[in-house]
Amino acid sequence: MRGVAALLAAAAFVPLPAAAQIAFAPAIGxxxxxxxxxxxxxxxxxAPGTSLTVTLSDTIAQAKADESGQWRAILPAMKAGGPYRLRAATGGEAVEANGVMVGDVWLCSGQSNMEFPVRRxxxxxxxxxxxxxPMLRLLTVPKATSTRPLRKFGEPxxxxxxxxxxxxxxxxxxWYMARALRKAAPDVAVGLIDASWGGTAIRAWLDPVATRRIYGPEDAVLLETYDRDPLAANTAFAPRWIDWWRTQGSVEPWRTPDAVKWSPVPGVGPWDSLGEAPLQGFTGWVWFRRSVTLTPEQARGGATLSLGIIDDGDQAFVNGKPVGxxxxxxNPRDxxxxxxxxxxxxxEVVVAVWNSYGTGGFMGPAERLKLTLSDGSSIPLGDQWHYWISAAKGAPPRPPWDTIAGLxxxxxxMVAPLGGIGLRGVAWYQGESDSGQTGYDVRLRGLIDGYRRQFSDPALQVLVVGLAGYGAPAPMPVESGWAKLRDEQRRAVAATPGTALVSAIDLGSRTDIxxxxxxxxxxRLARAALGKPGPQAVSARRDGSDVVVSxxxxxGALAGWSGAPIGFELCAQSCRFARATAEGTTxxxxxDGQPVTRIRYGWADTPVVNLYDAANMTPTSFELAVE
Known part of the structure; x- marks a missing residue:
């Protein structure tokens, strides 16, 4: 990942040669x-200094490339129409984009539930x-990462x-959102830009301004260090990881590997495939250990430790020192x-591997694990490993260069290369990877601010999908990371004009994320785009012994399908389910005669809910203080 990111970043900032061809930004074509x-x-x-004439239909604008070879032209606003020819020319050289429509452009972004394809x-x-x-146009942004904002996609x-x-x-x-929008306005073309990546955390999508504001200068400096010296960055980050590990127990296998009991690994591959009963279906922490013998000359020359692809995360040590x-x-680990x-x-090579979902471990094949020496020769590392299962729980701190959660x-x-193109709005569906981490509302507002900065539109519409249900149902009130994140989504949207929350709480599957x-x-996204996002709770007030939620x-009016509304909880020090009746918009x-200071609704990973309005729209999880 680091090598690709560095090359892309370098390409983004190297001035173009004098003979460079005219080209449109990657989202224009x-x-x-x-x-x-x-x-x-x-x-x-x-080429730097080039003067250009840009035409679209009968509109025209002038532009001049700056010293880095970038140019921008601003044409007058147009009504929906087309197809048109877009042309940028200087002297005898020109670039054209044909069949261009003027309509509505939507950026769709997030993790796997946004990436989820139509065929599934x-x-x-x-x-x-x-x-x-022919009036619905699609553009898929290739997956890529970079430590700096880019001007081009990773691939065409x-x-x-x-x-x-x-x-x-x-x-x-x-796609389904756009189909509904096309029905609402058949004469308006819709362009969809899909920039999504499964498993990603919201912080991976933030712009540099939001990153620095939320995470501070220390991580920004770490990221800059990583770009030029990965080992120095790893060395600086490792104490944070080690401090976290010490909260999990007193054993430190990288320092005292003989302090734990190791078992031989029968091969290299996903640990579900190794035939080791303790590893079947295991999620959590497994440590791996291997000894490598070097001559004095080999040791002096240094080496590249290649561990292949690891699922999900790793922290690697050599002779007790953190290296990656x-x-x-x-992404392969080199x-x-x-x-x-x-x-x-x-x-001693010791590697901590964290698996959060599905299978984990070294993915193989065995020949990808090796030590490449300074003279170009290599020592195979595809066998002779031992493992130890730790009782540690939870997620470790993630480095700012982390592939799918890096800052x-x-x-x-994937977003910066879109430049300053005009958008109708953004549809954002993400949060599963942030469940259990506080402050999602802050990160979401930072993301929205970043969109509005990049696209120079302080009122840019942003639609946020509330997480769908997933996981075991709760027969009694419980704490829920997913419900808390849905409520943080709600709070961020409520505090940010020009945004809308689209509930998917009832569209989930308890067995399929x-x-x-x-x-x-x-x-539902299309309804929100048209100004009808559906019901959301805004306040709770006492009315005698009852609580009225507005x-x-x-x-139309709210109603409980198949009976009275369910999923409401009255809470003080603890929560209990409560009976409810729908009364118009409340x-x-x-x-129940017990104290109540707050009220919750749909408070579970997979809540059972039945409250809908006349458009069959339902609110998402919420928690409100009772006034």
């Missing part, structure tokens, strides 16, 4: 869509009968019209270890 009813921002690159959603076969729509990407061939791999939530920390199930860390004779690494490479009903979710965004929660 054939079959693309430009935002209607706003000044149209066209960006690109050319419910009713796929039937929906493909009407997938072809192109706009495509929605067809039976192009729609199946596109984001289902985004990564997270992700697709840690450069200087000669001062090695010694002649036996050397802005994904936003830098990726629910298939993205069609209904897309329709909602906004209600169409719900009366009946008092």
């Amino acid at each position: 054939d079959q693309g869509v430009l935002q209607r009813d706003k000044p149209i921002v066209i960006e690109g690159e050319a 959603a419910l009713d796929f076969d039937n929906q493909m009968n009407s997938a072809a729509d 990407a192109a706009w495509q019209a929605s067809t039976r061939e192009t729609a199946p791999e596109f984001s289902a939530a985004c 920390n990564s997270f992700g199930w697709s 840690y450069i270890v200087p000669g001062s860390y090695w010694k002649a004779g036996a050397n 802005g690494l994904i936003g830098n490479a 990726h629910p298939g009903d993205k069609n209904e979710l897309g329709k 909602f906004n965004g209600v169409e 719900v009366r929660v009946l008092g």
Whole structure:
């Protein structure tokens, strides 16, 4: 990851040669869509100092490339229409984008439930009968990371019209939203930009301003250090990881490996495949240990420790010194270890592996595990490992260069290259990876602020999907990380004008973190885009012994499907389920004679809820102080 990120970052900031060709920014091209009813921002690159004339239909603007070769032209706002030819020219050289429409452009972003493709959603076969729509255009941003904001995507990407061939791999939530919007305004083209990546934390999508404001300068400096010297950054970060580990117990296998009882590993591969009963279905922490014998000359020269792909996270040590920390199930671990860390004779390589979901461990194949010496030769490390299962629980601190949770690494490479194009809005579906971590409302507001900065629109509409249910149902009141995160989503949206929360609380599956009903979710997103996001709780007040909860965004009146509303809890020091009745745009929660200071609703990972308005929209989880 680090090598790719560094190359991309370098490419983003190296001035173009004098003979550089004219090019549009990566989100502008054939079959693309430009935002209607706003000044149209066209960006690109050319040789520094080049003067350009940019035309779209009968509109025209001038631009000049700056010293880094970047140029920007602003065309007058246009109504929906097209197709048009967009052209940027200087002298005898020009670049064109054909078949361009002016309509509405949506950025769809988040983790796996936004990435979830149309082909896996419910009713796929039937929906493909009407997938072809030349007025619906799709652009998928390639996955990439960077320690700095980029101007280009990691790989080329192109706009495509929605067809039976192009729609199946596109984001289902985004596509179904656009289909509903197209029905609402058949004469308006819709362009969808899908920038999503499964498993990612919200902090990976933040812009540099939000990153520094939320996480402070220390992590920003660490990230800058990592870009030029990964070992120095790892060395500086390791005490944070070690301090956390010491809260889990007193054993420190990297310092005293003989203090624990190790078992031989029968091979290299996902630990579910190793035939070791203690590792079957295990989530948590497993330590691995191997000895490597070096000659004095080999030790002095230093080496690169290659551990292949590890699922999910790792912290690696050589002779008790930290050498690398990564997270992700697709990026190989290659840690450069200087000669001062090695010694002649036996050397201890100890790796802590954290698995949070599914299978874990060294993914293999065995030949990817090796020690590459300074002379180019290598020592195989695909066997002779031993393991020890730790009782440690919970998530460790994540380094700022972490692939899918690094500070802005994904936003830098997948959103920053969009530049300042006009957008109708952003649809954001993420939060599963942040469950159990406080402060999501702060991070979400930072994300929204970053969008509005980048796209120069302080009122840019942002739609936030509240997490769908997942996990075991709760027969009695419980604490819930997912419910708390939904409530933090609600609080962030309530505090941020121009945003809307779209509830998916009832669309989940207790056994599948990726629910298939993205069609209904897309329709709800479209309603929110049109100003009808659905009911959300705003206040709770006492009325005698009862508590009355008020909602906004209600169409018609609230009602409990199949009876009285359920899922309400009265709380003081503890919480208990309570009876309730729907009364127009309020719900009366009946008092039980016990103290009450706050009220909760849908407070479980997978709550059972039945409160809907006349548009079949339902509120998400909430907790309110009783006034």
